[in-house]
Amino acid sequence: MSTAAQVLDTVLNATAGLTIGELLLQHPDVPRRTAQRWLNEWVKENKLVAVGTGRTRHYRASGTAAPAPAEVRTDGFHASIQLSVDSLDIVTYLEQPVVARRPVGYQRDLLETYQPNVTFHLAEPLRRQLHRMGRTAAMLSPAGTYSRAILNRLLIDLSWASSHLEGNTYSRLDTRKLIEYGQVAQGKGTLETQMILNHKSAIELLVENIETAGFNRFTLMNLHSALSENLLPNPADEGRIRQHAVEIGKSVYRPLSVPQQIDEMLGILLEKAGQILDPFEQSFFVMVHLPYLQPFADINKRTSRLAANLPLFRANLCPLTFLDVPERAYSLAILGVYEMGRVELLRDLYLWAYERSTQEYLAIKQDLAEPDPLRLAYRDLIKQTIRDIVSQPTLEPLALVQRAVVGVPETDRSNIQSLIVQELGRLHEGVLARYGLRPAELLAWKAAQGR
Known part of the structure; x- marks a missing residue:
C-alpha cells in the first residue's frame, strides 16, 4: 500500500488540488477511510487546506493560491470530473x-x-x-x-x-x-x-x-x-x-x-x-x-x-x-x-x-426494507395470476385467485391470496410490462369490473 508520505506528496504536487476521489485514482491501494483520516490530520497540522464542501471538496498545499472557481467548464464537463x-x-x-x-x-x-x-x-x-x-x-x-x-x-x-x-x-x-x-x-x-x-x-x-x-x-x-x-x-x-x-x-x-x-x-x-x-x-x-x-x-x-x-x-x-x-x-x-x-x-x-x-x-x-420473502418466493405465481385475471375480463377475479393458490402450502395460501389482491388494486399503466400486459387489456378489464 502507498505510504502516507507518498499520498501527501501527491497532494502537494497538485497545483489545483485534489478531491479525495481524484487522490484515490492515483493511489487505488489506499482505503478511502484511511485516506480521509490522513487528509483530516494534514489539514489540522496546516500542511494542507480544504476548499469546498461535500463531493467537490479539494485539498491543496497550504499557502498556494486557490484556482479560479468553475462549476462547469466550457467543454461541458463538471469541474469535479477529472480528465486525463x-x-x-x-x-x-x-x-x-x-x-x-x-x-x-x-x-x-x-x-x-x-x-x-x-x-x-x-x-x-x-x-x-x-x-x-x-x-x-x-x-x-x-x-x-x-x-x-x-x-x-x-x-x-x-x-x-x-x-x-x-x-x-x-x-x-x-x-x-x-x-x-x-x-x-x-x-x-x-x-x-x-x-x-x-x-x-x-x-x-x-x-x-x-x-x-x-x-x-x-x-x-x-x-x-x-x-x-x-x-x-x-x-x-x-x-x-x-x-x-x-x-x-x-x-x-x-x-x-x-x-x-x-x-x-x-x-x-x-x-x-x-x-x-x-x-x-x-x-x-x-x-x-x-x-x-x-x-x-x-x-x-x-x-x-x-x-x-x-x-x-x-x-x-x-x-x-x-x-x-x-x-x-x-x-x-x-x-x-x-x-x-x-x-x-x-x-x-x-x-x-x-x-x-x-x-x-x-x-x-x-x-432499505428487506424484500418480502413470500413475494419473492411466489413472484412467478403472482405475476401469472395477475396476467390471467386481466386477460380474462369476463371471469370472476376472486375465483381465479383461489384456483391459482390451490397448490400453495396451506400455511402460505391466505397470505399469497392477499398479496395478489393487493397487486390487482395497484395496477396502472406504468407497471403492466411486469405482467406482460398491454394498456388496452387493462382498460378492458376495468370496464368489465365496472371500475
Whole structure:
C-alpha cells in the first residue's frame, strides 16, 4: 500500500488540488477511510487546506493560491470530473467544427483485437477502485438480490437520468409520479412520457429476469424492443438488426450500413462480452462497443446504458444510474469512440458517474426494507395470476385467485391470496410490462369490473 508520505506528496504536487476521489485514482491501494483520516490530520497540522464542501471538496498545499472557481467548464464537463491528458486531447479535437474533422467509418479492429480477460479497457487498479466503490452488503447473495431490493428507487433514477441524456425534460419528481402513480406530467409530450415508461419496462425486464438475462441476442433484442416501443417511425425496427444506413447527427462518423456486416459484428461483440469475467470491464465494454456498432435503427445509446448495468445487477454491485452526468460531456465521450476509436474520455466519465451513483445508493442501503420473502418466493405465481385475471375480463377475479393458490402450502395460501389482491388494486399503466400486459387489456378489464 502507498505510504502516507507518498499520498501527501501527491497532494502537494497538485497545483489545483485534489478531491479525495481524484487522490484515490492515483493511489487505488489506499482505503478511502484511511485516506480521509490522513487528509483530516494534514489539514489540522496546516500542511494542507480544504476548499469546498461535500463531493467537490479539494485539498491543496497550504499557502498556494486557490484556482479560479468553475462549476462547469466550457467543454461541458463538471469541474469535479477529472480528465486525463489523453481525454483533454480528445475534447480538443472534437471541439473543432464538424467540417474540420476527418470523416471515418466503423473500424473493425477496435472490436476484433480485443481479447476478453487479456486486454482491458479498464486498467486493473481502476477496476479495483470501482469494486471498492460499488461493494454492497448483498455481495454473497443470489444474483440480483441488491437490484431487487432497490428496484423502486432504481426505476426512478435510471429512467430519469438516462432519458435526460436524450434531451427529455421530465423532472425527477415528474418521473417519480409517472412511475409510481401513472401520473403524466402536464405540458410534456407523449414522446417524453413514452421514453420514461419504456425505460421502466426495460429495467424491470433485466431485474426480473436476472437469472437468465445475458449478453445474447434474445436479451439484447428484447431490451431494445422494450426501450423503443412506440418510439420508432417503423415499428418493425423494434428489437431487430438495422436494415438501412444511418447518420450520426453533428458527427463525421459513418456506421456500417450492410445488415449482414452489422449482424456479423454483433455476433462477435456479444460473444466477447459474454466471456469477460470482471463485471466493470464487461459493463464498460458494452458502453463502448454497442453504440459504436449502432446495431439498431435508433436507441442504441439507451440500450447500451441499460445493458451496462446487467453485470452490476448480477454481481449485486451498486448500479450505474448516470445521475448528474452532463449531456454535453456524455455526447463528447461517445463521439471520442465514434470518430477517434478512443475510450479515454468515456472511461474518465464512467469513473466519475459511477462514484456519483454509489454515493446515492450506499447512503440509502442501510434504510432499505428487506424484500418480502413470500413475494419473492411466489413472484412467478403472482405475476401469472395477475396476467390471467386481466386477460380474462369476463371471469370472476376472486375465483381465479383461489384456483391459482390451490397448490400453495396451506400455511402460505391466505397470505399469497392477499398479496395478489393487493397487486390487482395497484395496477396502472406504468407497471403492466411486469405482467406482460398491454394498456388496452387493462382498460378492458376495468370496464368489465365496472371500475
